[in-house]
Amino acid sequence: MTMQIAEPVSLTPPDARARAHAAAARDSLRTEPPAVRVVIIALAVLFLSVFVVLPLVLVFAQAFSKGILAYFAALANPEALSAIKLTLLVAAISVGLNLVFGLVAAWAIAKFEFPGKTFLITLIDLPFSVSPVISGLVFVLLFGAQGYFGGWLRDHDIQILFAVPGIALATTFVTFPFVARALIPLMQEQGTQEEEAAVSLGASGLQTFFRVTLPNIKWGVLYGVLLCNARAMGEFGAVSVVSGHIRGETNTMPLLVEILYNEYQFVAAFAIASLLAMLALITLIAKTVLEHHLDEGQDVNDH
């Protein structure tokens, strides 16, 4: 019996042909011709340059337009220093409060079943969906001279509105969702098994939290804190309503930028704005690093 070979071809061409075929199949998945691809990418880059990069560059250009000395002189101005201090203080307070509240809320939502859970999740998102100006007005309604607690506060000589407590409250309200939002999906995904294992091994509630839960969510916590901090320092609307714009006392950096700009002090205005822009850049870089860690955490999670 003889073997019949239907197509007497050498071994390499089918191999090469298969490879070419695979490449063609891959290309046919992206049906757009190369020219269209280039145009789309160029459009995206152009849009980003005009609307994001250009303004950022302009901020720094304006800030340094009268030279580096003028820049630092503007920052050393007592009003500017007081605004920077107030911004840092308010951010510290609201990030601290939201860290605690966010952890508690995320814990409750991720680890327990209770009626009204969906409602609570919706409520957490409220500050995102409400205009910051309204968030500020709520506090005016509560603590203003004509507000619900206004009389009582005046009698006891407690100043909330047009002072640090009011600014901190408004900022905390506006930035509440960040930490909780970063943690809820993470904690839901991780489930409760590791905690159950810890408890059955004899760990107390606190030991379980600090040795098991917290290490597992630390990158998520940092991520939430980072975004919360960026928003807290940059918040304008809510703070503008409750601050009273008292110079050197209740002006945060964003408020001072507006005031200085309206007074045609461009170098000073943009010098402070450049600090906020730098905060944004640092936040972006830190965010990228943290997201990398969060992804790694997920890989570890596979069963």
Place this chain on the structure above:
Amino acid sequence: MTIEVKNLVKKFGSFKALDGVDLKVNDGELLALLGPSGSGKTTLLRIIAGLDWPDSGDVAFNGEDALAQGARERHVGFVFQHYALFRHMTVFENVAFGLRVQPRAVRKDEAAIRARVKELLDLVQLDWLADRYPSQLSGGQRQRIALARALAIEPRILLLDEPFGALDAKVRKELRRWLRSLHHEINVTSIFVTHDQEEALEVANRVVVMDKGRIEQIGSPDDVYETPATAFVHGFIGESIELPIQVEGGVIRLGDQPLALAADGLAPGASKLFVRRHDMLVGPPGSGTFEGAVQHVRNFGPVQRAEVALSGGETIEIDAPRDRELRAGDTIGLNPRRYRIYAGA
């Protein structure tokens, strides 16, 4: 340590996970809770561990009320199906966890902890993995580490929730044998949950078969296989042929055909006839209780599995030895060597 469970009831909403469960576990026993998913076996295990609480009923360890204690005080080792290893800790720290969280008064010093962890890692034969993280281990290794971690606290009871459920078949068989010999060595009262009958029959001293939140049968592996107490147990354990029959006036009928089987002492009405696949003996046509035509034959090593259409209309699968080859189209007689009949449809 003995465990006694009395009239345990647990509902999740309107779903009854446990519906009046009574169970006694002897000291040093290796007991299997066997049942399909949703039968309540994991819920029972979690209640014994203190990770869940019953709506009513009692749990006692050595006669002491266990429900008065939280999971932390019960001193129960728990092994989870998905291991639940602490992902941010090394294998060593995972095993050491239970020793490190002990109250200061009874906590061992660092050297003693190290010695104990080393001992446990030797016991599970994974001492060379001490510095790895759980994500760097295979499933079988993770489960052995989880077991070492649970044993570190010298538990009074060891509970294993589908311990091999997430592993592939080969590793599962190895670990089964290993668990059995380990239990022999440490001899701590153990309960493990499984839906795999082979696993339960091979590993356990006693098997508890559960269905729909109730215990169907408690017995040795031989008992539950040879003398199943209920139709469910017969159908669930081992491969069974199930035929719906009618008992009327001392005669058993399949459809409208009377069967040449003794009906002594059977309650009249709809019943179920159970025969193990290999207990259905093949003979020449006209010689058996059943007549049928072979539809399809597959060979599994020493046996041939044949699909047979009975003359009454039912189709069954039988396992026959390969001394006489069956072929599709053959007409054969079938005689059950052993069978059991359970009343009720």
